[in-house]
Amino acid sequence: MxxxxxxxxxxxxxxxxxxxxxxxxxxxxxxxxxxxxxxxxxxxxxxxxxxxxxxxxxxxxxxxxxxxxxxxxxxxxxxxxxxxxxxxxxxxxxxxxxxxxxxxxxxxxxxxxxxxxxxxxxxxxxxxxxxxxxxxxxxxxxxxxxxxxxxxxxxxxxxxxxxxxxxxxxxxxxxxxxxxxxxxxxxxxxxxxxxxxxxxxxxxxxxxxxxxxxPPHLAEPTVVQAEKSQVRDIFGFIRLKEGVYTTAQIDAAWDKALWDDFANWFATDEAAANYRHLSWENELTEARRQKRDGSPSDVRL
Missing domain, CATH: 3.50.30.40 (Ribonuclease E inhibitor RraA/RraA-like)
Structure with missing residues (x-):
């Protein structure tokens, strides 16, 4: 040995x-x-x-x-x-x-x-x-x-x-x-x-x-998933304080309108600045597909 x-x-x-x-x-x-x-x-x-x-x-x-x-x-x-x-x-x-x-x-x-x-x-x-x-x-x-x-x-x-x-x-x-x-x-x-x-x-x-x-091959997927969860929480807390959405809407699978709101906030709000290396293309594509099928997106992070 x-x-x-x-x-x-x-x-x-x-x-x-x-x-x-x-x-x-x-x-x-x-x-x-x-x-x-x-x-x-x-x-x-x-x-x-x-x-x-x-x-x-x-x-x-x-x-x-x-x-x-x-x-x-x-x-x-x-x-x-x-x-x-x-x-x-x-x-x-x-x-x-x-x-x-x-x-x-x-x-x-x-x-x-x-x-x-x-x-x-x-x-x-x-x-x-x-x-x-x-x-x-x-x-x-x-x-x-x-x-x-x-x-x-x-x-x-x-x-x-x-x-x-x-x-x-x-x-x-x-x-x-x-x-x-x-x-x-x-x-x-x-x-x-x-x-x-x-x-x-x-x-x-x-x-x-x-x-x-x-495991090393899961280090990047793990941190990406964690960061996406963090920034979605930031967005959710802001919108809840503003009274835009209910907790049920934030905690449930998001529909296309909510995803669109998030995407615009993510691109422009200073609170999301440290997370802009993240890509949301898969989530947004799934939301669009679900809208065509008549049901909310089931993408969860």
């Missing part, structure tokens, strides 16, 4: 057709990451749930900075309890064949780049299961700039970690002990975090409610 094997990563992520890192990990564009920082967890969840991705969210965490949103590309690792023969074989292989330094958790952190998030299945181990402390959290912050870690296990040095501004850490518990009696059996492989599944290159969206893992 190899750690962080490009051929395996490409095989695991065949739906991604964009740029990749040297190790094969999908590289979702920076602009998509920027836009994802402005959506809610529920908006991302809905876009994935309706596409059949039902195991992407986990909420049972403690959070170093619970008021901050974290977005980044996943670098995954899987740990298991220490079995001496397996442990010695893999540690020796990493040191001698792949030139890695230190312990398993350091191998992962040494590979991080800007906007990465470490995602680690540490089998919910907290005592002697502290994946990072002050030093390694500082290294994560330095390498990722605004990333962090999602750890299904423990951390230590909380009082130091909480003072690191440009990092967030989602974790299960704290303990003063150092990491011990664990072995890494996979790096950038499928990883289970509670009831969620994360693959290398997934976009990690960490919020006060928990963490959701967005």
């Amino acid at each position: 190899k750690f962080d094997n490009p051929e395996d990563i490409v095989q695991l992520t065949p739906h991604w057709e964009g740029e990749r890192f040297a190790n094969g990990r999908p590289k979702v564009p920076d602009d998509i990451l920027r836009r994802l920082r402005n959506i809610t967890l529920e908006e991302a969840w809905g876009a994935l749930w309706h596409r059949g991705y039902h195991f992407q969210f986990e909420g049972d965490f403690k959070i170093i900075h619970p008021d901050r949103v974290m977005v980044g590309r996943a670098v995954t690792a899987v740990m298991v309890p220490k079995r001496p023969d397996l442990h010695d074989t893999l540690l020796k292989y990493g040191h001698e064949q792949e030139g890695r330094k230190g312990f398993f958790n350091q191998w992962v952190i040494d590979t991080l780049v800007e906007d990465d998030v470490v995602v680690v299945d540490l089998f919910d181990k907290i005592h002697m299961g502290t994946y990072v402390g002050g030093n390694l959290s500082t290294a994560i912050a330095s390498r990722t700039k605004r990333g962090g870690a999602v750890i299904w296990g423990g951390i230590r040095d909380n009082q130091q970690v909480v003072r690191i501004d440009n990092i967030n850490v989602f974790y299960r518990g704290s303990d003063p002990t150092a990491i011990a009696d664990v072995t890494m059996v996979g790096m950038n492989v499928p990883t289970r975090i509670g009831k969620a599944v994360c693959l290398p290159g997934d976009i990690v969206l960490g919020t006060p409610a928990g963490v959701i893992f967005i």
